[in-house]
Amino acid sequence: MMQGFDTDPFAHTREMFHLPQQVIYLDGNSLGPLPRNAPSAISRVARDEWGEMLITGWNKASWMAQPGEVGDRVGRLIGAQPGHVMMGDTLSIKVYQALAAALDLCPDRKVILSDTGNFPTDLYMAEGLLRSMGQGHELRLVAPEDVEGAITDEVAVLMLTEVDYRTARRHDMATLTAKAHANGALTIWDLAHSAGAIPVDLADCGADFAVGCTYKYLNGGPGAPAFIYVAPQHVGATSPALSGWLGHEAPFAFERSYRPGTGIERMRVGTPPVLAMAALEAALDIWDDVDMIQLDRARVRLSDMFIDGLEAACPALTLASPRKAYARGSHVSFQFEQAYAAMQACIAQGVIGDFRAPDNMRFGITPLYLNDGDVEDAVEIIARVVNQRLWDAPEYQIRAKVT
Amino acid sequence: MMQGFDTDPFAHTREMFHLPQQVIYLDGNSLGPLPRNAPSAISRVARDEWGEMLITGWNKASWMAQPGEVGDRVGRLIGAQPGHVMMGDTLSIKVYQALAAALDLCPDRKVILSDTGNFPTDLYMAEGLLRSMGQGHELRLVAPEDVEGAITDEVAVLMLTEVDYRTARRHDMATLTAKAHANGALTIWDLAHSAGAIPVDLADCGADFAVGCTYKYLNGGPGAPAFIYVAPQHVGATSPALSGWLGHEAPFAFERSYRPGTGIERMRVGTPPVLAMAALEAALDIWDDVDMIQLDRARVRLSDMFIDGLEAACPALTLASPRKAYARGSHVSFQFEQAYAAMQACIAQGVIGDFRAPDNMRFGITPLYLNDGDVEDAVEIIARVVNQRLWDAPEYQIRAKVT
Numbered sequence: 001m002m003q004g005f006d007t008d009p010f011a012h013t014r015e016m017f018h019l020p021q022q023v024i025y026l027d028g029n030s031l032g033p034l035p036r037n038a039p040s041a042i043s044r045v046a047r048d049e050w051g052e053m054l055i056t057g058w059n060k061a062s063w064m065a066q067p068g069e070v071g072d073r074v075g076r077l078i079g080a081q082p083g084h085v086m087m088g089d090t091l092s093i094k095v096y097q098a099l100a101a102a103l104d105l106c107p108d109r110k111v112i113l114s115d116t117g118n119f120p121t122d123l124y125m126a127e128g129l130l131r132s133m134g135q136g137h138e139l140r141l142v143a144p145e146d147v148e149g150a151i152t153d154e155v156a157v158l159m160l161t162e163v164d165y166r167t168a169r170r171h172d173m174a175t176l177t178a179k180a181h182a183n184g185a186l187t188i189w190d191l192a193h194s195a196g197a198i199p200v201d202l203a204d205c206g207a208d209f210a211v212g213c214t215y216k217y218l219n220g221g222p223g224a225p226a227f228i229y230v231a232p233q234h235v236g237a238t239s240p241a242l243s244g245w246l247g248h249e250a251p252f253a254f255e256r257s258y259r260p261g262t263g264i265e266r267m268r269v270g271t272p273p274v275l276a277m278a279a280l281e282a283a284l285d286i287w288d289d290v291d292m293i294q295l296d297r298a299r300v301r302l303s304d305m306f307i308d309g310l311e312a313a314c315p316a317l318t319l320a321s322p323r324k325a326y327a328r329g330s331h332v333s334f335q336f337e338q339a340y341a342a343m344q345a346c347i348a349q350g351v352i353g354d355f356r357a358p359d360n361m362r363f364g365i366t367p368l369y370l371n372d373g374d375v376e377d378a379v380e381i382i383a384r385v386v387n388q389r390l391w392d393a394p395e396y397q398i399r400a401k402v403t
Numbered sequence: 404m405m406q407g408f409d410t411d412p413f414a415h416t417r418e419m420f421h422l423p424q425q426v427i428y429l430d431g432n433s434l435g436p437l438p439r440n441a442p443s444a445i446s447r448v449a450r451d452e453w454g455e456m457l458i459t460g461w462n463k464a465s466w467m468a469q470p471g472e473v474g475d476r477v478g479r480l481i482g483a484q485p486g487h488v489m490m491g492d493t494l495s496i497k498v499y500q501a502l503a504a505a506l507d508l509c510p511d512r513k514v515i516l517s518d519t520g521n522f523p524t525d526l527y528m529a530e531g532l533l534r535s536m537g538q539g540h541e542l543r544l545v546a547p548e549d550v551e552g553a554i555t556d557e558v559a560v561l562m563l564t565e566v567d568y569r570t571a572r573r574h575d576m577a578t579l580t581a582k583a584h585a586n587g588a589l590t591i592w593d594l595a596h597s598a599g600a601i602p603v604d605l606a607d608c609g610a611d612f613a614v615g616c617t618y619k620y621l622n623g624g625p626g627a628p629a630f631i632y633v634a635p636q637h638v639g640a641t642s643p644a645l646s647g648w649l650g651h652e653a654p655f656a657f658e659r660s661y662r663p664g665t666g667i668e669r670m671r672v673g674t675p676p677v678l679a680m681a682a683l684e685a686a687l688d689i690w691d692d693v694d695m696i697q698l699d700r701a702r703v704r705l706s707d708m709f710i711d712g713l714e715a716a717c718p719a720l721t722l723a724s725p726r727k728a729y730a731r732g733s734h735v736s737f738q739f740e741q742a743y744a745a746m747q748a749c750i751a752q753g754v755i756g757d758f759r760a761p762d763n764m765r766f767g768i769t770p771l772y773l774n775d776g777d778v779e780d781a782v783e784i785i786a787r788v789v790n791q792r793l794w795d796a797p798e799y800q801i802r803a804k805v806t
Contacts, residue, residue: 270493
């Protein structure tokens with residue numbers, strides 16, 4: 001679709017969301033807003049499928065096939081080959097699955113390389129897995145900027161989150177994956193802050209594994225199902241650590257021993273969350289028509305406008321995100337000594353972002369439902385909070401460090 | 404509440420469910436029916452909480468506290484001490500967590516004892532864990548009737564499903580737990596076919612760990628969250644294998660290393676499924692007023708009526724469940740050579756049960772929404788299907804072995 005420079009290409013998607021009155025929502029990187037059609041979609045599945053079909057819904061309403069079908073809809077947004085993304089569980093569980101599978105493919109190496117900017121649950125899940133394995137693996141953490149230099153032939157798996165949850169600093173997935181492969185290592189990419197945020201091309205990068213959640217940019221709802229991607233060359237070779245019955249070759253044969261299912265099916269674990277999947281499908285109805293390149297252009301424009309506006313209006317804030325748009329994800333962070341209290345004051349003034357310890361104010365810029373006017377208004381309100389010291393009120397100062 | 408013999412004490416709970424017209428639903432042991440208030444409850448959470456509160460719903464709507472609060476509501480039905488049940492993930496994942504934690508407490512023993520009647524995913528998840536651990540553990544399976552004799556001081560963990568998913572044969576939880584303890588072993592009880600089916604008293608039995616799902620007898624909806632119970636004496640000593648951020652002592656401190664949360668909180672893994680939890684809460688609104696002893700009396704009466712009726716009407720069927728009501732769970736199975744086709748024919752005639760390979764017809768008897776009339780009608784229809792060979796039609800014979 002051709003768009004003039006003056007036309008907002010996402011005016012129609014904005015209309016598909018419920019956005020509360022008097023709120024500018026800059027936290028879609030934490031929890032996306034409600035697609036207008038989600039409540040009725042969930043109710044319909046509850047009433048017409050669960051209510052009327054009962055147990056037969058697993059076949060009649062395709063509940064059983066849904067995690068793979070929805071996986072393909074998510075897969076289109078992250079450049080996955082069809083049939084290589086499976087929905088289910090939580091991101092933490094999917095990290096565990098991916099790392100266990102990757103280590104299984106590299107039995108002779110003992111180093112998992114990650115960075116200090118990785119989201120903690122990825123590191124925690126790795127700790128738990130390595131402790132269970134008890135084989136002397138090392139979880140080696142380096143600063144994000146030192147990752148490339150730390151990829152050596154000691155490394156079994158390079159496990160990174162593409163976009164830093166605090167700063168939005170973006171790793172170069174293609175370059176790091178290529179270097180990992182050149183050193184005989186596999187890669188796991190956490191796309192929590194990438195999927196629906198920036199263009200991702202897993203197939204083109206040659207990524208081995210990827211995981212992500214769907215409640216952030218994809219707007220699937222609080223606690224929406226996670227996803228896992230396994231590259232074609234690995235999917236038949238992995239022995240799932242979380243070998244649940246729905247990943248079995250023949251779940252309803254009720255065999256006594258596990259046999260992995262074909263391809264990505266083996267990354268299923270337990271019974272899929274049908275009602276949560278209905279909400280996610282409603283959200284994907286919006287995404288199905290979105291061109292990620294066009295979205296990215298809007299992200300860059302709105303983010304740069306936000307940064308320029310806030311820096312001009314608010315000298316007390318220090319940009320904590322990369323200045324160059326290609327080096328960022330779709331959120332923008334500023335450092336401010338009174339970040340916690342200031343964010344509380346912003347929320348009270350109708351701009352919802354969030355605080356990340358120790359001193360980050362984080363704002364999600366989501367063109368699917370934010371426009372120029374929102375960004376301008378947000379800049380004005382945040383500047384007022386900071387410049388007029390609205391944060392310096394007792395009610396905002398109560399919880400100073402950890403929220 | 405006093406009830407005369409002629410009064411159905413569950414007439415009011417039956418009214419709280421949507422039961423499709425022309426259907427007698429004897430498969431609540433697989434997927435419970437829709438509570439009438441569930442669709443509006445989910446819609447309300449979607450619209451008023453997700454839609455209006457957005458990210459602030461985690462605190463304002465208590466989404467973060469919900470898995471523990473709901474855990475206590477489930478806990479009442481299984482005799483758990485308050486504060487010792489946590490909701491989340493799937494039953495398969497909870498089995499993995501429980502077994503990993505139990506093995507961690509018994510580092511010097513290598514045998515996990517289970518039985519050949521255990522539900523396959525429990526065995527599959529154990530296989531996967533043991534493979535990851537690579538410490539030479541043995542998953543030892545014996546026939547259900549041989550379990551008691553097989554509990555020796557070699558056993559680290561006795562891992563059983565209380566009620567057999569095919570036959571409804573019930574283990575004696577108190578006796579087996581006591582024998583396990585006398586032999587220095589820990590116990591994991593899978594309550595998939597127990598919770599909401601029969602009275603369970605985990606605290607009284609001294610069970611160490613328990614797990615279960617909520618989409619069967621508890622009617623929480625397809626793919627509803629699972630639960631895990633950890634006994635008071637163990638909960639502070641377990642090092643979670645699935646060490647996700649929401650089980651961390653301070654998730655929002657975003658520390659680099661995992662520290663387990665207090666008590667049962669450490670059994671959390673990732674972000675909880677808020678929408679699915681809303682459906683489960685609607686189901687628990689019904690359960691909160693149910694007395695499990697009264698329910699059990701109704702179960703025994705209806706199940707015995709079903710067995711007696713079917714045996715009298717249908718000599719071709721062979722009872723596969725224990726004849727004594729105390730030795731059964733809340734479903735009844737019959738063996739029949741043409742079980743698959745006959746179940747298809749029953750479903751076509753309006754009686755929904757299910758088939759379990761190789762030759763089981765399985766019927767869930769759920770007094771919460773089934774009454775004497777349903778049982779009488781079901782017996783009549785099943786008998787007609789079997790005696791008049793309605794199963795002997797090409798459309799029911801297509802998939803003969805594995806559904």
